[in-house]
Amino acid sequence: MPAKVDRSIFQSLGVSVFAGAAVFAGLVLWLRILGRPWICPCGIVEIWQGELTQAQNSQQFSDWYSALHVIFGMALYGFVTVMAPRWPLAKRAVLAVLSSAAWEAMENTPLLIATFSHSPDAPDYFGDSILNASGDTLFVLAGFFMAARLPVWVTVVMAVALDLTIELAIGDGFVLGTLRLISG
DSSP: OOOOOOOSGGGSHHHHHHHHHHHHHHHHHHHHHTTOOSSOTTSOOOSEEOSOOTTTTTTSSEEHHHHHHHHHHHHHHHHHHHHOTTSOHHHHHHHHHHHHHHHHHHHTSHHHHHHHHTOTTSOOOOOOOHHHHHHHHHHHHHHHHHHHHSOHHHHHHHHHHHHHHHHHHHSOSHHHHHHHHHHO
16 A cells, blocks of 8 residues: 655645745744844845954855755754655655754744853854844755755764864854853
């Protein structure tokens, strides 16, 4: 007997794109309500910010932390695929956008901004610009779709290599950040 396939509305690519765009628009609205700036308050707009400068940290479209969002997207693909293997890829992608938006919404609350900015070993952090949060969500999707196409072992090697690169470059990453949060 063939496996039962999810025939939900999210099987339609158009509906999934609309749902993902609606979630993204909700994130932008929430960030504006929180008072997050559209772009870096310094007035500079860049595609890549490679230095951890107080004025531009998490303010540009992409930075070192963008790679962590790629890893998060890879992990989301693996998790959702294990938990809901019959869901169409488009439906899983909507869940990835929703998960990323939920993280960005929480990460930019005053409580989490204070938590991240008061860690003694962490780089200065004052919250994301909307440009940066948007880029982060796109990087989650990039990681998600990479994991959908690549063999599992390649995805795992890439995730470990990205995290190690970030840890060596800026002294932060998933492992170090998690340890920092746990230790208070």
